[in-house]
Amino acid sequence: FDLAELLSLQQDPEAYGKALADALFHDESVRNLYARARTATDAGGSFLRVRLLVGQSALEMHALRWELLQDPETQAPLATSEKTLLSRFMLSYDWRPVKLRPKSDFKALVAVASPSDLAKYQLAEVDVEGEVDRATRSLDGIAVEVAGRDQPLTLEYLVSRLREGVDVLYLVCHGVLKRGRMPVLFLQDDAGEVARAEGEMLARMLAELQEPPRLVVLASCDSALPPQSPQGDGAGTEQGTTAGGRATAEASIAPRLAEAGVPAIVAMQGKITMKTVEKAMPVFFRELLKDGQIDRAMTVARGTVRDRPDAWMPALFLRIKRGCIWYVPGFSGVEDQFKKWKAITSSVRQGTFIPILGYDVAEGRSGLSHAIAEKMSFLHGFPMAPQDRSDLAKVTQYVSIDQSRKYARDEVLKHLHERL
Secondary structure, three states: OOHHHHHHOOOOHHHHHHHHHHHHOOOHHHHHHHHHHHHHHHHHOOOEEEEEEOOHHHHHHHHOOHHHOEOOOOOOEOOOOOOEEEEEEOOOOOOOOOOOEEHHHOEEEEEEOOOOOHHHHOOOOOOHHHHHHHHHHHOOOOEEEEEOOOOOOOHHHHHHHHHOOOOEEEEEOEEEOOOOOOOEEEEEOOOOOEEEEEHHHHHHHHHOOOOOOOEEEEEOOEOOOOOOOOOOOOOOOOOOOOOOOOOOHHHOHHHHHHHOOOOEEEEEOOOOOHHHHHHHHHHHHHHHHHHOEHHHHHHHHHHHOOOOOOOOOEEEEEOOOOOEOEEOOOOOOHHHOOOOHHHHHHHHHHOOOOOOOOOOOOHHHHOOHHHHHHHHHHHOOOOOOHHHOOOHHHHHHHHHHHOOHHHHHHHHHHHHHHHO
16 A cells, blocks of 8 residues: 555545555455455345454554545445445454344434534534434434433533433534544533533543443534635535545544444544535435444445545444344344244144243343343452453352352342342
8 A cells, every 4th residue: 555645646536546446456366355255246136245454553544545445347436336335344342242122122312512602613503403303304213312402412411311321322513633633522511612522531431331322423523624724514624635644543533432332333534514414414324224234324325425525534433244233023034024934833733832032032121131240240249351241141150159059049130120
């Protein structure tokens, strides 16, 4: 990768995407592997998922505009092709399993920060009602709550709302990226004026939650307009060249949120315009509600703004392989048609039918098993690795040895009774 050359091509998205593809697929074995995968998925009528994993030894590669990457043969952009789902794969030190929840139980929080003194920072006013209206209409079908409309969106207030249990956080605010530092989000203080919230602090507070959101969408950007720049149409200038070669992963909030346990993050890479956000994000949410596939929804949303110069700026960061954050209860199969009802009903009539129920079947009434495990591990000084503190089997095994089997059973029943 010739980083200097890529930096010089920032104003030519097509040439940038071709240079990026030439470098990534330079090795013939890599190019051939991609071609075979492309052929196989095309023949099967399925998606080709392309995931970019950047290791800790090459953090500067995060700053490249991977969303401009082209197919090495056709030169077509990958990020807007509905046959190719492009995302950035993130590693995390959080060992809590990501459990899918039924779509009917999903809840979203739309949080909008509109400080009263944005003009002092050369920032455009945030259309609170417009953002809330677009988001709630796009998320029709799941429960949606709003923060920041009736009272200032302080960092503490935002986290308190997330503590109530939120699956999707859509955060709209201004932000600024300083060289070599984490992004700063422009939230509000108690008086409604600008309060700078370090991205590092937000990630740390999310990591401390019992359950962080499954999807965080940050409609925030490096949006402080330069003194000599013409006034943009909202969040920044039309060209927005902040992230094309100078920022690194150390100055990105998305990897921090992934480390904090958030399975999916949509973040903006530069001075994205409000027009692009207003056009792309409603499409993203509408598509997401169709099948729960985050990477597919992101691809369709990018396609709707492909004619805009900042269409590459929304980036999707995932740490879940299937790209799905919810499911529709029922039998899965071809067109959701289960074929073996006759065999099952025959077994039921003969008394030979054995239903096998997952261990999570009662969690809707008794509470999450890992929440009970966390409480017991705290009360009994569970000495094992942090990622094991939410494993009820391991915690009760420790308590049964440290005390007695009967005591461990009684403790679990006591916590179940409390929750009931």
